[in-house]
Amino acid sequence: MKHVLVSIILLGSLTAFGQERSKNPKIQKEKIEQRKIAFLTQKLELTTEEAQEFWPIYNEMHKKIKENRSSMKKLYAPIKEGKTELDDATYRSIIQDSRENEVKGLEIKNEYADKMAKVIGYKRLFELKMAEKEFKKRLMERMKGSNPGKKGEVKRPHERNLIEKN
Numbered sequence: 001m002k003h004v005l006v007s008i009i010l011l012g013s014l015t016a017f018g019q020e021r022s023k024n025p026k027i028q029k030e031k032i033e034q035r036k037i038a039f040l041t042q043k044l045e046l047t048t049e050e051a052q053e054f055w056p057i058y059n060e061m062h063k064k065i066k067e068n069r070s071s072m073k074k075l076y077a078p079i080k081e082g083k084t085e086l087d088d089a090t091y092r093s094i095i096q097d098s099r100e101n102e103v104k105g106l107e108i109k110n111e112y113a114d115k116m117a118k119v120i121g122y123k124r125l126f127e128l129k130m131a132e133k134e135f136k137k138r139l140m141e142r143m144k145g146s147n148p149g150k151k152g153e154v155k156r157p158h159e160r161n162l163i164e165k166n
Contacts, residue, residue: 036135043131044124053119061112065105072101 041051075097078086117125 032139039135040128040131043134044120044127046120050119054116057112057115057119061108061116064108064112068101068105068108072098075101 037055046054075094078090079094113125116128120128
């Protein structure tokens with residue numbers, strides 16, 4: 001049964017990626033998210049029952065982390081807007097609030113780690129962390145290799161001219 005779930009998810013993501021690449025960032029984000037779900041489901045070897053319990057917890061955690069990050073971005077808004085005339089008290093406040101947000105982010109991760117561990121166990125929770133890192137690494141490599149004309153572009157080996165002949 002778990003293989004059926006993984007197959008459906010992989011087939012759905014392959015279908016989505018097989019079509020022409022969309023310029024719409026929202027669609028791109030959804031496709032990446034589908035691919036991430038399929039990748040993590042396969043890496044963790046989640047059964048259908050585990051997946052049904054695990055993904056709502058995982059998604060809720062990421063929603064809260066995202067909300068926390070957006071509040072951190074608001075802290076830095078005056079600096080990003082170019083307001084360099086801020087006094088030391090303001091910078092002190094920004095730093096303190098930033099630290100509090102970092103602590104809150106860790107608290108969110110700790111809270112949800114325990115919830116996820118009840119479903120998949122601590123070994124697979126550790127494997128989840130490693131699989132997330134692997135997914136991000138693969139995504140970054142793919143993005144570097146498929147965005148021609150971007151600053152810091154890394155082309156695929158067959159596209160590089162290692163020795164230019166004039």
